[in-house]
Amino acid sequence: MTPRRRALIEFILDNLVWLMLIVVLIVFSLTVPRFFQFGIFANIFEQSTFVGVMAIGLAIVIISGNLDLSVESTAALSAMVTGLLFATQGIGMGITLGADWLLIPVSLAIALLVGTAIGLINGFLVIRVGMSAFIVTLASFIWVRGLVVAISGGRSAQSLPPAIRVIGIETVLGIPLLAWISVGCFVVFSVLMARTPFGRYVILVGGNPNATFRAGINNDRILWAGFAIAGCLAGLAGWLLAIRTSGATANLGTGMLFNAFAAVVIGGVSLKGGIGRLPGVYAGVLLLYSIHTAINLMGLPAHFTQMILGGLVLAAVLLDTLKLRLRERLL
Amino acid sequence: MTDAQPLLKLDGIARNFGAIEALRGIDMHVDRGEVLALLGDNGAGKSTLVKIIAGGLRPSAGRMLFDGAPRDFATPAEAKAAGIETVYQDLSLCTNADVVANFFMGREITRRVLGIPILQERAMEAVVAQAMAEAGTTIPSLRTNVENLSGGQRQAIELNRFVHWGGKLVLLDEPFAALGVEQTRRGLAMIRQVAARGIGVIVITHIMAQAFAVADRIVVIRQGRVAGDVKSNQTTPEAVIEMITGGTLSGAGPDRDRDTHDPASETEEARQ
Numbered sequence: 001m002t003p004r005r006r007a008l009i010e011f012i013l014d015n016l017v018w019l020m021l022i023v024v025l026i027v028f029s030l031t032v033p034r035f036f037q038f039g040i041f042a043n044i045f046e047q048s049t050f051v052g053v054m055a056i057g058l059a060i061v062i063i064s065g066n067l068d069l070s071v072e073s074t075a076a077l078s079a080m081v082t083g084l085l086f087a088t089q090g091i092g093m094g095i096t097l098g099a100d101w102l103l104i105p106v107s108l109a110i111a112l113l114v115g116t117a118i119g120l121i122n123g124f125l126v127i128r129v130g131m132s133a134f135i136v137t138l139a140s141f142i143w144v145r146g147l148v149v150a151i152s153g154g155r156s157a158q159s160l161p162p163a164i165r166v167i168g169i170e171t172v173l174g175i176p177l178l179a180w181i182s183v184g185c186f187v188v189f190s191v192l193m194a195r196t197p198f199g200r201y202v203i204l205v206g207g208n209p210n211a212t213f214r215a216g217i218n219n220d221r222i223l224w225a226g227f228a229i230a231g232c233l234a235g236l237a238g239w240l241l242a243i244r245t246s247g248a249t250a251n252l253g254t255g256m257l258f259n260a261f262a263a264v265v266i267g268g269v270s271l272k273g274g275i276g277r278l279p280g281v282y283a284g285v286l287l288l289y290s291i292h293t294a295i296n297l298m299g300l301p302a303h304f305t306q307m308i309l310g311g312l313v314l315a316a317v318l319l320d321t322l323k324l325r326l327r328e329r330l331l
Numbered sequence: 332m333t334d335a336q337p338l339l340k341l342d343g344i345a346r347n348f349g350a351i352e353a354l355r356g357i358d359m360h361v362d363r364g365e366v367l368a369l370l371g372d373n374g375a376g377k378s379t380l381v382k383i384i385a386g387g388l389r390p391s392a393g394r395m396l397f398d399g400a401p402r403d404f405a406t407p408a409e410a411k412a413a414g415i416e417t418v419y420q421d422l423s424l425c426t427n428a429d430v431v432a433n434f435f436m437g438r439e440i441t442r443r444v445l446g447i448p449i450l451q452e453r454a455m456e457a458v459v460a461q462a463m464a465e466a467g468t469t470i471p472s473l474r475t476n477v478e479n480l481s482g483g484q485r486q487a488i489e490l491n492r493f494v495h496w497g498g499k500l501v502l503l504d505e506p507f508a509a510l511g512v513e514q515t516r517r518g519l520a521m522i523r524q525v526a527a528r529g530i531g532v533i534v535i536t537h538i539m540a541q542a543f544a545v546a547d548r549i550v551v552i553r554q555g556r557v558a559g560d561v562k563s564n565q566t567t568p569e570a571v572i573e574m575i576t577g578g579t580l581s582g583a584g585p586d587r588d589r590d591t592h593d594p595a596s597e598t599e600e601a602r603q
Contacts, residue, residue, distance in 0.1 A: 006472075195449050197439045200432060207427035214423050215437040216408065274427035 013323050017267055017283040024287060028294045035297055038174065045179035048289040050075070050244070050253070052182040052282060054237040055260040055267075056189045057119075057230030059281045062264060063193075064226040065206040065273030066126060066133040070140030071234040072257035073148065074118040076248075078111040078238030080148045083157030083248030085110065086164060090247065092157035100163035107164060108239055115235020116228050118144055123227035127220050141257070149250045158247035168243040178240060182282075185233070190278040202226060207274030262309055263288050266316040288312070336399050338363045338531040339384070339415075339500055344393035345555075346379050353379040355555040356393065361500065361531040366522060368546035368563070369535045372575055376555045377535055381502055384533070385417045386410030398499065414499035418489045418506070426478035430470060433477055434459045434492050462495045463487075467524060483514035490525055500531040507541060519545045539568045551575055 012019065029036035054071050061068040086107050088094040097103055118140060125136040170177040193199035204212045205222045213219055237256075242248045267284030269276030288309065295305050337360035344357040354376045361367050371377045382388040384395070386404030395402050397413060404410040407417075424433050431452070440455050441448035459473050468487040470480065477485060486506065493501055503522070507515040522545050526532050536542055542549055543563050551559040551574040559566075559574035 197441060197448055197450060200428075200439060200450060201437075204425045204428055204432065204436060207425035208422075211423045211425050211433075212436065214407075216411075217437045274425070 010327075013327060014268075014277070015280070016319065016323065017280045017287065021283045021287045021290070024290055028290060032294050032297050035294060040293060040297075042171075042175050042179065044286060044289045044293050045182075046176040047292070048285045049178045049182040050237045050241050051256055051259045051263060051288070052285040053185050053233050053240065054256060055263045055281050055285055056185055056278060057233035058260050059264045059267070059269050059276055059278060060189070060193065060202060061133075061226045061230045062269050062271060063206045063273060063276045064202045064223055065209065066223060066226060067137060067271075068119075068122060068227065068230045069134070069137040069257065070118060070122060070144055071230055071237075071260060072253055072255075073141050073144035074115050074231055074234035075238035075241060075256065076148045076251075076253045077118065077144050078114045078235040079242035079248040079252050080152055080157070080238075080250070081114050082107050082111050082239055082242040083160070084151065087157035087160050087247045089158040090156050091152055092159065092247065094161075096161075100161070103161060103163045104167065108236075111239035111242075112232050112235045115231040115233070115238065117231070118234070119227040119229070119231020120224075122231065123224045126227070127223050148252075152248070152250045154250050156247060156249040160243060160246045164243055165246060167240070168246070178244065181240065185236070186278060186282045189229075193278050198222070198225070203274055259285075259288060259309075262313045262316075265313055268320065270320070284316075337361060337396075338365075338398065340396040341384075342394040342396070344380070344383060344390045344395065346376075346383060346388065347391045352555055354383075354390070357552070357555075357557055359550050359557055359560060361533060363499075363531055364526050364529045365548065366526045366532045366534060366546045368542035368549045369533055369552065370537075370539075370542060370549060370571065370575055371552035371558075375552045375575075377552050378504075380552065381417065381504060381533070381535060384410070384500075385415055385502055414497055415502070416493055416498055416500075417502040417504060418486070418493055419504070423489055424477050424485055427476060429476050430473040430480075430488060431455050431459050433488060434462070434495070436492075438496065458495075462491050466491045466494065466521070468521070481514060482510050483517050486510075486518055487521055490521060494525055494528060494530060498530060500533070501525065503532065503534045505536060506534065507536075507538070515541070539571060542571070543568060553577055 034040070054075060058068055058071050083090075083092055085093055085095050086103065097106060122133075122137055122140055125131050126133045167177055167181075172180055193202065201212065201217050201222045202225075204217065205219050209219050212222075238253070241253055245252065263284035264276070264281055265271070265284070266287060267276065267278075267281035269281060291308060291312065292305060295302075295308065339361040341357050341359050344354055345352070346354040357376075357380060369377055369380070379388065383390050386407040386409050389403065389405065397415065402413060404413070404415075410416070425436070435455050435458075440451045440458070442451055443449070456473055463470060463473070466487070468484075468491060470484055470487070477488065480488075490501070506522075507518055510518060519541065522532055522534065526547075534542070534545060546563045549559070549561055549563050549566065549571055550557060551571060553575060554577075558577070559571065561571075
């Protein structure tokens with residue numbers, strides 16, 4: 001086999017999920033009525049923002065060889081804190097700062113801090129105490145959601161001030177600002193993962209922590225950073241979600257964890273750690289929401305969505321095994 | 332070797348574990364560019380000795396001179412910084428990453444763009460390609476993940492990485508335990524190449540044929556002592572087996588071919 005052909009096959013195998021996305025979009029455009037319009041695509045972009053931002057952090061933790069089941073609850077906590085502090089109705093306290101322009105940076109900073117704090121608690125229990133990441137973050141998934149219910153008393157906060165809501169309303173070049181934010185996050189973190197020593201170390205630590213330890217890389221620092229990033233991005237997702245829904249309810253975001261996991265797996269991240277790229281994860285998120293949208297447009301009952309998505313996750317894992325075998329055979 | 336001082340010199344190295352004397356005073360040396368095979372039965376003290384040299388254990392008594400200076404390594408990291416390392420076949424490679432990533436692990440070439448360190452993949456690949464070419468190792472693509480490479484190729488990456496980053500003395504613990512015949516042959520050739528570049532090599536092995544195929548000198552440890560220290564071309568497998576099992580010590584010293592002696596074996600003889 002010539003090196004060029006080999007490189008081409010490698011490239012296709014590495015980017016299979018993008019190919020799938022394109023195929024799915026073409027098929028939907030041809031078969032689903034009213035699918036092929038700019039508004040629909042913009043909508044898919046916008047809808048995928050929240051899970052997309054969350055999936056970045058989840059993917060980084062998984063690539064580093066850990067797991068974070070708590071991202072959904074963390075996002076809900078950030079959303080609730082944002083709503084509680086700044087919303088003007090319901091349980092919202094309607095805090096006003098001196099100037100309106102301060103609202104966005106201050107509320108964002110608080111949301112990111114809340115998320116990062118949860119991430120660091122997870123990190124402490126996994127890395128310092130040495131507990132299993134599965135158990136620690138499963139517990140966080142439960143207690144953080146409990147905290148959301150506790151601080152809200154089960155009630156909701158509504159009506160964020162317009163100065164914050166701009167983020168959820170504004171469009172740039174016809175595409176919602178929210179979508180641009182998720183694209184921006186994917187670009188920044190893809191560069192971080194693919195082009196910096198930090199990203200390289202995340203992959204290496206996920207692959208063989210013994211080797212990186214022997215090479216003098218501080219494994220714990222990488223793992224800490226992974227949990228912190230996952231928490232921080234979950235916080236960002238929660239902040240965006242609060243803005244989009246102009247407030248927060250105690251059950252906000254339930255089901256996001258499954259979508260984020262599905263996107264990460266479909267995007268080619270191995271749950272064993274050490275394997276995966278963020279652009280693939282973004283394609284996974286877009287694929288997921290294209291299917292959501294198509295099901296909505298076809299007027300199928302929503303419960304079919306879950307069956308189809310479940311099947312899709314299985315197919316993705318199967319595809320991964322298939323890819324591995326293809327690679328062995330061809331290369 | 333023109334350098335009269337040995338690369339590594341052990342002087343009465345002893346180590347106790349409670350009442351058990353694992354090592355009872357080891358005197359030996361390794362020269363630059365020399366391959367030394369360390370043999371001994373199970374429990375003879377080989378592993379303890381190797382750990383002491385590589386910084387994993389501290390001796391209870393004795394002195395270690397490395398590169399002309401007395402050393403006392405508290406951790407493997409200190410030994411590594413000085414240029415001593417144990418090379419394992421798999422433990423030190425990330426098989427999910429490519430050859431370049433493994434070669435540079437922790438020492439990546441970066442350039443700051445807006446204050447952010449950015450990996451310089453081309454520059455790194457060029458360095459690896461050159462290092463591999465100098466060592467005579469051929470790997471189909473430096474961008475393939477290590478999981479797709481054979482055991483021998485993995486070992487080559489590890490050894491070349493070690494040499495490239497300024498290693499001076501390498502310890503190979505049963506390096507060919509998992510390799511096939513052809514891979515072993517290539518591995519032995521690779522060890523000779525590494526030694527030819529002035530690096531000291533200690534090979535710990537059970538297999539007599541390999542010891543004779545690759546080593547300049549054979550040191551036998553028995554019951555925590557040096558039971559024999561001979562040039563491999565001046566002894567026979569039978570004699571070495573006797574040293575290992577504790578039979579008579581005939582042939583255990585450099586008592587043949589006296590004309591071919593070099594200064595190193597001269598001092599060896601003086602000590603015995």
